[in-house]
Amino acid sequence: xxxxxxxxxxxxxxxxxxxxxxxxxxxxxxxxxxxxxxxxxxxxxxxxxxxxxxxxxxxxxxxxxxxxxxxxxxxxxxxxxxxxxxxxxxxxxxxxxxxxxxxxxxxxxxxxxxxxxxxxxxxxxxxxxxxxxxxxxxxxxxxxxxxxxxxxxxxxxxxxxxxxxxxxxxxxxxxxxxxxxx
Amino acid sequence: xxxxxxxxxxxxxxxxxxxxxxxxxxxxxxxxxxxxxxxxxxxxxxxxxxxxxxxxxxxxxxxxxxxxxxxxxxxxxxxxxxxxxxxxxxxxxxxxxxxxxxxxxxxxxxxxxxxxxxxxxxxxxxxxxxxxxxxxxxxxxxxxxxxxxxx
Numbered sequence: 001x002x003x004x005x006x007x008x009x010x011x012x013x014x015x016x017x018x019x020x021x022x023x024x025x026x027x028x029x030x031x032x033x034x035x036x037x038x039x040x041x042x043x044x045x046x047x048x049x050x051x052x053x054x055x056x057x058x059x060x061x062x063x064x065x066x067x068x069x070x071x072x073x074x075x076x077x078x079x080x081x082x083x084x085x086x087x088x089x090x091x092x093x094x095x096x097x098x099x100x101x102x103x104x105x106x107x108x109x110x111x112x113x114x115x116x117x118x119x120x121x122x123x124x125x126x127x128x129x130x131x132x133x134x135x136x137x138x139x140x141x142x143x144x145x146x147x148x149x150x151x152x153x154x155x156x157x158x159x160x161x162x163x164x165x166x167x168x169x170x171x172x173x174x175x176x177x178x179x180x181x182x
Numbered sequence: 183x184x185x186x187x188x189x190x191x192x193x194x195x196x197x198x199x200x201x202x203x204x205x206x207x208x209x210x211x212x213x214x215x216x217x218x219x220x221x222x223x224x225x226x227x228x229x230x231x232x233x234x235x236x237x238x239x240x241x242x243x244x245x246x247x248x249x250x251x252x253x254x255x256x257x258x259x260x261x262x263x264x265x266x267x268x269x270x271x272x273x274x275x276x277x278x279x280x281x282x283x284x285x286x287x288x289x290x291x292x293x294x295x296x297x298x299x300x301x302x303x304x305x306x307x308x309x310x311x312x313x314x315x316x317x318x319x320x321x322x323x324x325x326x327x328x329x330x331x332x333x
Contacts, residue, residue: 022213022217025212025213025216026213029209029212029213030209033204033209034200034202037202038200038202041202043202043204043205047208050212051215051216051219054216055216055219055220055223058220114202114203114204114205115201115202115203116201116202116203117201117202118201121201122201124201125201144200
């Protein structure tokens, strides 16, 4: 296993930066991909966001002070990139309304070649897409990725209590949505 | 997942399986595509930086010149408004006045008259010239000169 401190040291060293960067991408690309994918749902958009995330890391690694773990930092950048992407799309295409954006994301998912879920999973994704931003993030990170609340606290910069409450509300809303859909 | 109740049932196998998929070989080629993009992005700014480096002194000179012009022209306008108002347009407007002055002070001779005057001067014989000089040098009054010429 690669030592994180050593990896950060190599990333900050011009002589070893490129090799260390490649190792870091190999280590985190899949986890970050799935994290982003669950937020934006579309594969092509996820690919763009993931590349932008790593490009930001490449450019700003010197300013990384290692107060939080590398993994936390990467998750935070990926989350911010994903939310920025959705907000820009909302403003440019849907005049700033959440509902139209959510409808578009779900419709897009139905036509997505890289969505292999059944009808129940599609309904679940629709329910998740209709959640408020924070609840959607917390639900995905907890439900799919099993990320601990302590880690989530650092990534989303929110208290553990607030995160637990967000997850609880998200589960309730999803259950209600699915019941109503029958 | 077959049933809605399976969603929040951790006992059910595959209840949390991600329904998403990726294109074949996506993760295997990701690093190469990312590196290619980073290389392309790092090349682009260097080209634009070169253009900026070339244009910088030119733009700087133009801006300085403009600034100097503004610094000179505006205070000058304020200090001497009467002088600075005499610009090119006032000369254009007064050009008819100057034309009249030039025309009224000029003597115009057509080509034929000019040629005749020149010929007359050339046909004057040296003898006649001597006669005029002798007449002028003799201290005669106008009446005597007139009488001499017609006698």
